Amino acid sequence: MTTDDETPDERPDELEWRLHAMFSGRADAVESQLSGPRLRARARQRWSAVRRAVPPLAAAAAVAAIAIGIAVAGSDGGDTHHPGPAGGPTIGSTTGSTSPSRPSSVVVRRSGTTAVPRPSSSGSSPALSPPASSIPTRGRPTHSAPGAEPSRSQVTGSRTTSPTSPRSLGRSSPATRRS
Amino acid sequence: MAFLVEQEGGVVDDVVDGAAASGDTAASFDAYVAEHRNALVRYATFLCGSAAQADDLVQYVLVRLYPRWGTWADPHPYVRRSVTNEFLSWRRRWATRQVHAVPDAALTGEADRRAHVEWTDEPGPDPELWALLGRLPRQQRAAVVLRYWEGLSDDEIGAVLECRPGTVRAHVSRGMATLRAGLEGRRP
Numbered sequence: 001m002t003t004d005d006e007t008p009d010e011r012p013d014e015l016e017w018r019l020h021a022m023f024s025g026r027a028d029a030v031e032s033q034l035s036g037p038r039l040r041a042r043a044r045q046r047w048s049a050v051r052r053a054v055p056p057l058a059a060a061a062a063v064a065a066i067a068i069g070i071a072v073a074g075s076d077g078g079d080t081h082h083p084g085p086a087g088g089p090t091i092g093s094t095t096g097s098t099s100p101s102r103p104s105s106v107v108v109r110r111s112g113t114t115a116v117p118r119p120s121s122s123g124s125s126p127a128l129s130p131p132a133s134s135i136p137t138r139g140r141p142t143h144s145a146p147g148a149e150p151s152r153s154q155v156t157g158s159r160t161t162s163p164t165s166p167r168s169l170g171r172s173s174p175a176t177r178r179s
Numbered sequence: 180m181a182f183l184v185e186q187e188g189g190v191v192d193d194v195v196d197g198a199a200a201s202g203d204t205a206a207s208f209d210a211y212v213a214e215h216r217n218a219l220v221r222y223a224t225f226l227c228g229s230a231a232q233a234d235d236l237v238q239y240v241l242v243r244l245y246p247r248w249g250t251w252a253d254p255h256p257y258v259r260r261s262v263t264n265e266f267l268s269w270r271r272r273w274a275t276r277q278v279h280a281v282p283d284a285a286l287t288g289e290a291d292r293r294a295h296v297e298w299t300d301e302p303g304p305d306p307e308l309w310a311l312l313g314r315l316p317r318q319q320r321a322a323v324v325l326r327y328w329e330g331l332s333d334d335e336i337g338a339v340l341e342c343r344p345g346t347v348r349a350h351v352s353r354g355m356a357t358l359r360a361g362l363e364g365r366r367p
Binding site: 015022 | 208217225233242246305312324327
């Protein structure tokens with residue numbers, strides 16, 4: 001048989017008795033150490049420190065988790081900024097372009113193959129007229145007629161707004177835009 | 180809402196609603212520590228051989244369990260099991276945190292050196308048997324302490340050590356045989 005069923009002799013009782021006596025004596029020694037005034041005060045101090053430390057740690061972990069969640073949610077929605085459908089039809093829409101454009105105050109109507117901007121009520125505003133240097137001139141003239149406000153995309157040089165028909169592209173010039 | 184959690188070794192603990200109020204949890208924790216701390220430190224002292232290290236061990240376990248306090252209807256078996264498990268995995272983690280003074284005699288053999296790393300020769304009754312207890316393997320030492328100090332049965336010791344009752348009997352038998360042989364070898 002294995003050691004599980006070893007036959008006890010006389011000595012295990014003596015050994016057990018010695019173990020009990022040793023454990024009891026040392027337990028009393030430990031008890032006397034633990035019940036000393038200094039150790040008792042130290043124990044109180046340690047446990048109060050524990051109770052002070054654990055709740056703030058849990059609260060900090062919760063705040064960090066919420067912050068990470070907000071950051072993850074923000075990164076999901078912030079990478080691609082699509083304008084809403086509130087904007088009017090864009091110049092690009094006249095050429096069949098499907099590229100979205102930002103809402104513009106300039107409403108462009110389609111008339112034949114030429115896009116005609118709606119003239120503003122106050123005419124051309126010098127303050128809103130872009131300087132010549134800011135107008136994109138990369139071989140891509142715009143369609144704006146004299147007296148029309150340039151669209152925001154034209155002022156900033158954004159390429160999201162497509163020009164109109166090829167015929168109107170050939171006729172427009174910076175001089176007409178500066179009127 | 181109350182529910183049951185089945186532990187390894189077949190022990191099933193009644194677990195009460197974990198959403199206890201923080202004030203009640205703190206009061207329950209205080210009451211438990213006031214009642215059981217000394218017993219836990221005594222038990223841990225017999226495991227690791229030093230009252231100071233036992234105090235640290237018990238504190239470490241209680242700090243870890245405090246956020247989940249109020250989960251167990253009777254936390255003492257779980258705390259005792261946690262203390263034991265922490266002791267059994269103790270050397271691996273704590274060896275890097277503590278500096279031990281190793282006596283020259285302990286450097287003669289690897290087994291003795293390892294034993295002295297965590298066992299201290301504190302003054303007390305029967306130093307011969309105390310030193311032999313410190314040289315037992317940790318599983319055997321825990322089984323002997325749980326049997327002859329805590330007075331647990333084989334099944335209860337198996338639940339604490341996460342092993343079968345037959346393994347518990349083997350640990351106790353081999354530990355006692357080692358102690359007996361050590362005492363016989365030192366007798367004149």
